[in-house]
Amino acid sequence: MASSKSVVIAALFANAAITVLKFAGFLLTGSPAMLSETYHSVSDTGNQVFLLIGIRYSGREADDKHPFGYGKAQFFYSFLVAVLLFGIAGWESVTHGYHSIMHPHPVTTSTETLFGYQFPSHWVNYTVLIGAIAFETYALWKAYLGISRQMKEHNWESLSEAFRKTSDVTTLTALTEDFVAVAGAGIALFGIYLSRITGNPFYDAAASVFIGLLLMGFALALAWENKRLLLGESLPSGDERQLRAIVTQWDTVRHIDDFRTVFFGPEQLLVTADISFEDTMDTESIDEQITVIENALIEHNPQIEKVYIEPEM
Structure with missing residues (x-):
């Protein structure tokens, strides 16, 4: 339980800081991929709060109404996270990206002023996304250490086996979110870069759609894994x-x-x-x-x- 909580707290602080940076980047540049990444980070930050609520709630002592305790609260809140990840971050990213593809805005070469210095606006996105990757990589590493301890304890040979068999859905959810966050920031960075060097806004918008599809796919996988535990799965x-x-x-x-x-x-x-x-x-x-x-x-x-x-x- 302590390991799961530390993993979630690390992800919470990382996502909260990244959300502010990404939204500032979007306001300065208007990038569709950057807005998708802002949706993503807002969702992730809220999700960590839900996971912490699940951890706290599941720690309650058993009572007459719940003779086996409240442990399944973590399954419920992790399932809720999967739904929100799909419905908010994933869907909004896809719809915004699709709208940008259908109604493209030309790639601008404007400059921004910060602390008296002028610089091309696209460097705002590059800086924010590289910083996001660094923050999310730290959170991902913390989550990986948590799942690795379980793999060693239960002699699981791969992450896919751990994904199928673990009952610690909080760590599993944090690991999945952090992986998608690193991948999403990388996709956004690549899409913005391609739009910049080609002058074609399609790549930026397409990155937004791809990020949304990635989020929705992993959200479905998480929901399925939580479903098996909510329904009372047995040991393998x-x-x-x-x-x-x-x-x-x-x-x-x-x-x-x-x-x-x-x-x-x-x-x-x-x-x-x-x-x-x-x-x-x-x-x-x-x-x-x-x-x-x-x-x-x-x-x-x-x-x-x-x-x-x-x-x-």
């Missing part, structure tokens, strides 16, 4: 088989009648099992064996917070 089949093997290794266990796992929060796993024990065992022996099995399961997978085993007769 391979990991669940390992837990079943732990249960059946005891001579006192005849067979497993039912075995289920479900995430009820980030890195919070619930395991339930109906187990048939040997007929010769008395109640006290069964209780002792259940305790041993529960401890073995938790030791094998630290994500397991609750285990419920029901002996079958």
Whole structure:
């Protein structure tokens, strides 16, 4: 939880600073790609606030209405972030870029004055976007460190595997946002540069459309990943088989009648099992064996917070 929070806070400060710079760049130059990047950063800044709310809310203690706690709040707020990323940043970028393609404005060669110095206006965009890439790269690195710790802990071999399997959607969302932010700033920079050297405003506007499509694509992927957890996804089949093997290794266990796992929060796993024990065992022996099995399961997978085993007769 602390790791996720530090990742989000780093992204929040980076995006807030970048939003101001990008909007100033747009006001000075009128670049469609720069406006798209402003939408993007405004959305990202708001999204970090939602993620922090999710982290805070999920830390509430369990109560009568929520006996397993509020861990799924992070899933909900991360899903909300995906929707906003799609609806605000992505859609606005595409529509603004499309409008600029249909109604192009000529590339200007105006100059701006700052602190008594005059310089070409396009250098405002270059400076802002290069600064944005630097800020976002820092935030991306923080998010990558967070997901790398999970990959090492769970022996995941690639980022794509971590994307499919992680239950820490807050870090996953921050990582995705930061990656798209770096890519988007790079695309905007390239589009503005092409428009500048060719005198054709199409490249700037096309960069805006491409940034919007990129945002919408990643937003859909994030929404899908959060959907699986909101609906109560179990552990991957391979990991669940390992837990079943732990249960059946005891001579006192005849067979497993039912075995289920479900995430009820980030890195919070619930395991339930109906187990048939040997007929010769008395109640006290069964209780002792259940305790041993529960401890073995938790030791094998630290994500397991609750285990419920029901002996079958």
